[in-house]
Amino acid sequence: MKEERQVEKVAILGAGNGGITAAADLGHRGFEVRLYELPRFSQNLDPVIKRGGILLKNKNKEDFVKPHLVTSDIQKAIDGAEVIMLTIPALAVEEFAKVCAPYLKDNQIVFINSAGAMSSARFINVIRSMGIDTDIKIGESSSLTYGTRVINGSEVELYLSAKKLLFSAFPSRNTPEVLEKCKCLYNSLVPASNIWETTLNNGNPETHPGPCLLNAGRIEYSGGEFYLYREGITEGVSRVIKAISKERKALCDALSVKYIPTEKRLAEIGYCEPLEKLHEQYRRSEVFGPIKGPLSLTSRYFVEDISMGLVLWSSLGKALGIATPIIDSIIMLGGSLIEKDYWLEGLTLEKLGLADMDCNGLIEYVS
Structure with a gap:
C-alpha cells in the first residue's frame, strides 16, 4: 500500500540547473512534478520535451525520469500543487511573483529554493502590490538544495543533495507549518530564526x-x-x-x-x-x-x-x-x-x- 504524504504535487518554477535537477530528483522519488519556465525562456524546456524526460546521474547510478507536466503555462503548472517551488536566480523573484500571482490559491505553500536574498518578502510585496490577498504561506532556504550541473538541457549530474540547510518562513511565526510541508521534499531543512538568518548565511x-x-x-x-x-x-x-x-x-x-x-x-x-x-x-x-x-x-x-x-x-x-x-x-x-x-x-x-x-x-x- 502506498504511503500517504502531506505533499504529492509539486510545481517547479524555473528550468535552469536547479529546476531541471529538482524535477529529476523529486520525480525519481515519486512526486507528481510539473516543470515550468517563463514563455520567453521556453527553449529551456525543449531538450526535456524532445527527450521525453530527464536522465538523472547520481553516484554511478542512472535513472530516466518523466515529469508529469512540462509547460510554459503557469496556470496549468501550479493548479492543484501543494507546494510551488521556485528554483530561480534571486534577480528573477519579482518577475515570477507577477506571473504566479493571479493563479495562487489559498493554503498553497511557496518555497523559494535558491540563494537567500529576502526573497520571500519580495515575493509577498509583489503580490500584495497587485491587490492579491490569497492566503498562501511562503518560505525560503539559505541556498539551493543541490550541488549540480545540467548537460545539454536534459541530463543531470547530481554532485550533492544538501545535508543541512537553513529554512525560514516569512513571517517566521509560520515556520513550523511551512517547514513541515517542505521537509516532505527535503529532510535536510532545519529552522532558522527568520529570513535575515537565511539571507546572511547564503554563502x-x-x-x-x-x-x-x-x-x-x-x-x-x-x-x-x-x-x-x-x-x-x-x-x-x-x-x-x-x-x-x-x-x-x-x-x-x-x-x-x-x-x-x-x-x-x-x-x-x-x-x-x-x-x-x-x-x-x-x-x-x-x-x-x-x-x-x-x-x-x-x-x-x-x-x-x-x-x-x-x-x-x-x-x-x-x-x-x-x-x-x-x-x-x-x-x-x-x-x-x-x-x-x-x-x-x-x-x-x-x-x-x-x-x-x-x-x-x-x-x-x-x-
Whole structure:
C-alpha cells in the first residue's frame, strides 16, 4: 500500500540547473512534478520535451525520469500543487511573483529554493502590490538544495543533495507549518530564526564576487578554461572571504541571528570536508572541483551575488551603523569591471520598504 504524504504535487518554477535537477530528483522519488519556465525562456524546456524526460546521474547510478507536466503555462503548472517551488536566480523573484500571482490559491505553500536574498518578502510585496490577498504561506532556504550541473538541457549530474540547510518562513511565526510541508521534499531543512538568518548565511555573496574579482584577468584570458574553486581560491584569496565573513558576523550579531562560519557551513551542507584551511576545503571538494567557470565578468557570480547579496549586506550595515569596508570595496571594483552601478541597481533596504526601520523594527518585520 502506498504511503500517504502531506505533499504529492509539486510545481517547479524555473528550468535552469536547479529546476531541471529538482524535477529529476523529486520525480525519481515519486512526486507528481510539473516543470515550468517563463514563455520567453521556453527553449529551456525543449531538450526535456524532445527527450521525453530527464536522465538523472547520481553516484554511478542512472535513472530516466518523466515529469508529469512540462509547460510554459503557469496556470496549468501550479493548479492543484501543494507546494510551488521556485528554483530561480534571486534577480528573477519579482518577475515570477507577477506571473504566479493571479493563479495562487489559498493554503498553497511557496518555497523559494535558491540563494537567500529576502526573497520571500519580495515575493509577498509583489503580490500584495497587485491587490492579491490569497492566503498562501511562503518560505525560503539559505541556498539551493543541490550541488549540480545540467548537460545539454536534459541530463543531470547530481554532485550533492544538501545535508543541512537553513529554512525560514516569512513571517517566521509560520515556520513550523511551512517547514513541515517542505521537509516532505527535503529532510535536510532545519529552522532558522527568520529570513535575515537565511539571507546572511547564503554563502554565494561571500564566496563568489571577491575571488572572482581577484581572478578577473584569468577569467577573461582563459576563454572558459577556468575553475574558480580549484585554482582561483588560493590561501591569499581565502583571506578576503574570511574578511567578508567577519563583516557578515557583525550583521548577524546585530540582528541576533545565528552566524555560521564559512568553514562550518561548507562542511554542514556537504560541499567539503571539515579541513583546517579554508582554501583547501574548496580545492579538495569533490562537489566544487568539477565546476568550471565563471566564463565572463557578467556571470551571476558577479552580477547576482553583488547586486542581490553584497549590496543588501552593505545597505543593512549602513542602517545598523556597522562598517563594511571590504564588502563595499568589492561592490565598487566589481561594478567598475563592467561599468555597472551596483549601488543603483542592487537590492537595498529602501527597495524592500525598510529604509526607516531601526534594528528592532527590522527584526519585528520578519517575525
